[in-house]
Amino acid sequence: MAPDSVPAPAPPEPIKAVPVRHPWRWVLIAVLAVLAAMFVHLLVTNDHFQWAFIVDNAFRPPIIDGLRGTILLTIFSMVIGVVLGVLIAMMRLSPNPVLRGVAWTYTWIFRAMPRLVLAVLFGNLGILWERLEFGLPFDTQIGRLFGIDDLRVRIFGLDARTFLSGFVAGLLALALSEAAYMAEIVRAGIQSVDPGQAEAAEALGMTRGQVLRRIVLPQAMRLIVPPTGNETIAMLKDTALVAYVPVTGELFFQLQAVGHRTFVVFPMLVAACGWYILLTSVLLVAQHYIERYFSRGYNRSQKARARLRDLGAETGGRVTTV
Template identity: 40%
Template structure:
């Protein structure tokens, strides 16, 4: 019985007895948690001790950290890392959407091709795939259009088309498409099948059903893991040296570290910028989740 219900019962009893004396309710005292405060104090002491040891430790070379934190090559590396992340994610999302449509198709050939794509790119390491794209121009020196098993009609050197930047984007984006395809498929599978059947019953086209019915609802399930994959993609750009792509943040800081023979402060510079970019991405993910979750939050509130 709640406090409001208790007050109503007591007031009813007083009214039946003919008295107007106000009812005194017991004051609820919040439960104390001394253990929490003790844990917070102990944790604060440990954090301050660790922070003090890191700050005063001369081996971290904080002067070098501040010297190169905003160096032009480092800032350029941050920019190229963002470009690689955004473009590779666009490639991955586009390919993943196509793969989902192929998996949902009635054509067994398209279903098989989609399954083989996902099986291959999820089953092989990202670093191996990047190495392959880095060696693509060596394996296939020329891209050409030719008569089957006959002479070449038109061709160009592969290195003109698949440069280091293109190879890095393809390696990251195609690998990511396999993971995103499964995320997208799970998001659409979570939607009640009856909604698709109802939309078909009123004559909506298949494309319109995907765009107006399925996609807005699937975004609630898709966005959180896609945000995690984007953050993983950001950190995965540190592997593009295998291509080799030599403009990203990790290569820029490693080059400076090799020149000054101080790897620790330059690793901290790279870690600082990765944390900043990741934090901004997490904020954006939060607002996207809140936007697409508006209807769901309303339904849950009404249900409660």
């Protein structure tokens, strides 16, 4: 048959695209809208919230001082907890069985104890000692062995109740508890890094500390930062527990004091919720940017691997990805 007599192919039929309908989605939106409207109506119309009273009392100087104390308590507790947690994580990963045992015992004890119990316990540690003194241990017993009844070797000392003030006791309780959780977070992040990279770095002559600082931790931070951000937010909220020590320079304590003094308790609890929501929102924004900073190389590598996979599919598998 001549080429001119070949019939032209029929044009493709138009695609009849039927949009996927989601009727229950609109039902859910309507239900949520009604619930939101009911909640707003409750906030506006219920006189027990006493918004004018909240505005008048939630920003007074004692409340601002308590806010400053809460922020400082959060920062110091997290700094101590992170530093101590990294050390404990290193001990957990150490080949030394003694260090591993000590680290495991620490995490076991402090993860088992509620922070409220720890805060109250540390607030009463002054019962055990009148003074905290540093010097030769067991000096009295050693002196008796040599016939010296009053052998006391002390470098310096301080009053236990003065040192273990409410703020210090609450700080120690929160920081030591946080260190146990941070140790597990750091340990999991370090173990997520391919051990072959550490072996290659050691083969190039790097010390164990250099390998940890330059190779392992920068990669582990991508997995360490998100749970650490969550722990920071949890720590901010757990600072309210030190009101039971008591720590007077703390936000929740000051808000409660206003409520008890004026016999208007509920509005001050609402004010506390507002303050914690505001502080948590600031931390969430900071966490977002920190996570994006430590994930920037990982996101690019993920996109590159996706492009290679697409190119491999287009070329019939002649391009491979690793």
